[in-house]
Amino acid sequence: MIYKYKALSSDGKELRGQIDASDKSHAALKIRDLGYRPVKISEANILNKDIVLFSKAFNDKNLHIFLYQLYILLKSKIPIDQAISLLKDSYSNKRQKIIADIHKEIISGENLSKSLDASGSFPKLVTNMVEVGENSSNLPEVLNNLSKFYKNKVIFEQKIKNALIYPIILILVTFLILNFLVFNILPSFEEVFRDSSMQLPFLTRILLGFSRFIRDNFFIVSSIFIAIILALLVYFNSNKGKSFIERLKLKFDLYRIFLISNFVNMMRFLLKSNLTTARAIEIIADSNENESLNKDLQKVRQDIYEGLSLSESLKSSKIFSDFDISMIKTGEESSNILEIMDSISEYYEYKLELKQEKFISYFEPIMILILAVIVGFIVISIAMPMFDLINTI
Incomplete structure (x- = not known):
């Protein structure tokens, strides 16, 4: 929260x-x-939290670049305060102000992790890992690993966005066609039928009545539509709404696979940074936004502190499958957990690509069918009285 x-x-x-x-x-x-x-x-709620109109000051792509720049400077033995000062001059606008504030904190005696956290512009994963790097005197390497992690995350999420482009285009095309028919085509036919004073079929009366109602009450309908959208935004930004959305998303296999893949990649990254399993789980739980996964991870962390292995702790989770647990157990028993995590990551990347292709292959014909039914209904509703009108001539 x-x-x-x-x-x-x-x-x-x-x-x-x-x-x-x-x-x-x-x-x-x-x-x-x-x-x-x-x-x-x-x-913070939708009324009083800081509103970002376009994007976060440091999105994943910005983080990848910023962390890599900082890694290069620290690797070159440049002191942290000078490194931040140099980075400040290479940015502009909001990001420059944030880095300037971080620089002030550092020269006043704060360490980097607390300065980043105080800015409120960096994810918990970054601030936690920077703290780990400071405590282990291995900050440059940690920054390099973080940069690679966010680079891979950007590539991975871009694949998801690419998979959604076509469905979104289809939805927009359907919406535009409906608007064009309601506001431009149907009024013309309505005038023709009105002049003929013929008895219209039931389907035609429904269609023309709907079109007339939308045109005559456009501002009322638009206001109601906007009010519903705003109410949904307020609800979905509330804790109850977020919890509902998270539970709903977990019902979709594609999202669950994405969640597991993200967890495995983070776990692999943290273990490669020489963190203990318990500490890695703690950081992931602190950095993750999915409430259901967080509850599972809090239980997993507690089980690990009580002496259970990671694979045994994950058995109580509703998100991870028997395959995941079995693979992790194999890695623990062979003392080769990093290679196993690499294998699981590759497996889920491959599985995610298959799910994306399957999703598009199902979504495309469904949307085309819906569009065909809507347009077909309109065409039939218009064609029936047109044939009757022609026959009477």
Whole structure:
């Protein structure tokens, strides 16, 4: 859950920002860990949270570039404050301001991880891993691994977006055709039928009545439609709405595969950074936005602390399959968990591509069929009285 906060720094400067926490107490604790004294904490909702009109200041692509630049500078033995100052000059607008604020925090004595966290512009995975790199004196390597992770994430998510382009185009075409018919074609036929004063078939009366109702009440219908959209946005931005959407998405195999693939890639990345399994699970749970997966991972982490292996801990999960658990168990027993994680990642990337192709192969004919039924209904409704009109001439 996201909370907005107002806090005071050690020198009395007022700070405002957002922080991800399970409740207000947890948010206050995390703010104090940053070295600030919380003054006001409130839950961020659609009315009071910071609104981003176009995109986040640092999306995955920006993160890949920023982290790689920082890796190169630190690898070249440039001090962290100078490295951040150099990066500040290579950015503009909002990103430059964020990096400038991070630079101020660093030169005032804060470390990089807390400075990144205080900015509220970086994912928990980044701030957690930077903290790990600082504590292990291996920050450049961690930044390099993070950069590679976000690069692969961008490539992976682009494949998902490419798979959705065609279905979205079909939906838009269907919507535009319906609008063109309702506002341009049907009114012309309505005038012809009205002048003929003939008895129209039932289907034709329904179609023309619907078209007339939409035209005569366009602003009312549009207002109701916009109000419904806004109400849904408010609901889906609430905790209850987000929980509903997450449960709904888990019913789709494509999303579940995407979730597992993302988990495996993160786990592989964290284990390669020499983190313990328990710490890796903790970071993934802290970085992940899916509530159902988070609950599973919190239980997994607790089981690992109690002495169970990762594969045994995952058995209680409703998301991971027997295949996943069996593969991870094989890796644990052979002390070769990283190679097993690589294999699982490759398997799910391949499976995801197959699911994408299958999704498109089903979606395409369904949308074409729906479009054909709509257009066919309109054509038949218009053709029937036209034939009757011709026969009477």
